[in-house]
Amino acid sequence: MTPLSQLLPGQYGKLTSLNPERAVDQRLMALGLLPGMVLKLIRRAPLGDPMAIEFGGQVVSLRLAEAESLIVDVAADCPVQRPTKTP
Amino acid sequence: MSAKEITVALVGNPNTGKSTLFNALTGLRQKVGNYPGVTVARKSGRCDCGDGLIVELVDLPGLYSLAAASPDEQVVTDVLLGSLEGSQQPDAIVVVLDATNLLRNLFLASQLAELNLPLALVLNQADVAHEHGLKIDTQLLSQRLGGVPVVLTSAWKGEGIASVRRAIAEVLNKKTKLARLTWPAQVESGLETIVRAVQADTGRAPSMADAQRILFSSDAHTSNRLGWKLSQRETVVRQARDQVRAAGFNPLAAEPLIHYAHLRKVLDGVTSGGAGKQGNAAALDRVLLHRVMGPILFTGIMLGLFASVFWLAKFPMQWIQSGVDFLKSVAAPALAGTPMLQSLVTDGIIAGVGAFLAFLPQILILFLFVGILEDSGYMARAAFIMDRLFSWCGLNGKSFVPLLSGFACAIPGLLSTRTIEDPKARLATAFAVPFMSCSARFPIYALMCAAFIGPLYGPGWESVVMVGMHCVGLIFAVPTAFVLTRFILKxxxxxxVLELPRYQMPKPRDVLWRMWQNAAEFISKAGTVIFAITIIIWALCYFPRDAQMAEKIRAAEPALSTHELQARTQAAMIEQSWMGRFGKAVQPVFDPCGFDWKITVGVLASFPAREVIVSTLGVTYSIGKGAEADSQHLRQAMQEAKWLSGPRTGAPIFSLAAVLALMVFFALCSQCGPTIATLAQETGGWKWAAASFFYMTILAWIMAVVVYQTVIRIL
Structure with missing residues (x-):
């Protein structure tokens, strides 16, 4: 259970929960970032914020503060992007 | 446009090459306008689909979901539902998808299916998918989606355009509709609950798409549009959402969860290969977004952009100026017999046309860069690099290019704010742009520094003041944006959340076409206002006129040379013009800033263009028309100018305090008609333009008073 913002560049994480009330989380869900998806933190911007994450074959920029409700399970090295059953 | 004209809407995610396809289909026979009441561009064009079938193709703003959050997205839903004033519901929808990421792109298509309109799918960027080794079975996909036409294209390469035309004809002919997904029973009954309640309250059954917006989205846009405002709305929505919960879904997450689960099944076996292919983005991003290299390359690119807008644009601007001067020199002798008409044509009409034409080089050059940056995919990276610097004051990374351009000229800077998707950040950026010290403020700084700061304190202080004046605007712009986004803008x-798309070579036709469209819109909208302002200010400076003025001055001082007589006459004419009288009347307001009536007239008369103040000062200080910042005569006249009345009689007008106050006033004030006209064009009305004008003018006055009163007490 780690906030997405604490992922290190290059690390993979499996999304365990998000807050559908938040506009950011709604956007990401529309892009296909759903619970159970594996994502990768690619890098932080040179000034530390925002960060670039990769999921479902796309790269998306996200502000750290706006991503605070996204919780992931850090995966060792798991590039498989398969969703688990819907909650 | 006849009422029976067939319209087809082009819809798709951003970065799918939709605009390139639109340009290819319409062959630049396009109309650009605005949707009523919003600052969202409406682009449409005529598309020939063969066999005499010509349709009106409407290019809608790119979006990821129908859950309309931004004005752009709301426009798309409103147009597709035919609920927007002055536009009919389209007869069919063409969805443009990125073939390399079908799952995400199909989410929007799957939502669009709920509109129950004839629909066709265009899988664009097929060439890139092919390079990635991705194979797509379009027949199987079409079959699984209810038999809608599915075509593969590469709009960038111009491949498959004919098949899109055929698909449009087919969809209009056969009315093929994309198969709706099967909603879980409880969700379906939740939707029915809403449909029934809306029908009971408003008398009209809403579409399934509307019912879903009410059920799944937290905003009230759809309910408001349907006029469903009854107090039991909340109870009904809660009841319907409870039914969704009973199916095991969070109501706000149900829509993407159900669509994506459905689409994964749809795509199973449709696509093969291409797994794990990132394309060029990963490799290029390693350099362009590198911790050290990224900012260095960014600075280089932006310096190039700025140098081009600031410096390169000067050459065509000079040509335009020469053209204007040439026209004046042709027109002046021809109209010598009628001095009023001569002045109207040369100083009013020709100068007015020149006034807005002068902005074209900067606009065209900036939009050349913006087009290249956006279409290549770098603009999103630039925003990614810069966002941290802007996010704290409510702006975002995309505010950088407009603000930077503002240092050359506010007009192209304001026009480029349309690259910012977030309406709040867009408006705040547009409000901040006119604070940037544009190149039209430079002549007055140069004149003041060369005439007063330099001679008194040396070239070192001259540079300090120059740099300082360029920072003043920035110092006030940042807190302004902060307060505006935090407390004022509702x-x-x-x-x-910004997609960092694949890098792509920009297509010259798309870039040039966008350049031209922006310039044309500026000329037709802001251009006419700028022209009108020039004419009005000309009239105020020209009338009323005393035909005997020159004789009177000669009679009083017979020793004057011809040139001196001419200069003195011009000065006397402007003094007794409406502008001169107005300047004298409001001079007491500017007295605390240390401005005499001549400076006041200069400030007021420079409304069509800031740099005009230098030549107006030339006229009011009796050295004749056409003075420039490096004019020795003007400098001398200003150095020698003394107060002739009031408590400061005998003291020089241009004291250090007054010089600094005048520069600070110019740095902050909104004495620029073109800026205000463009602000009105870009914010969709005069409200924000007026707010900006009064805010900046009052702020400029306060700071000029503070500077004058402080400096005069210290020295």
Missing amino acids: VKPQPF
């Missing part, structure tokens, strides 16, 4: 901010 617009809901959009989260800064």
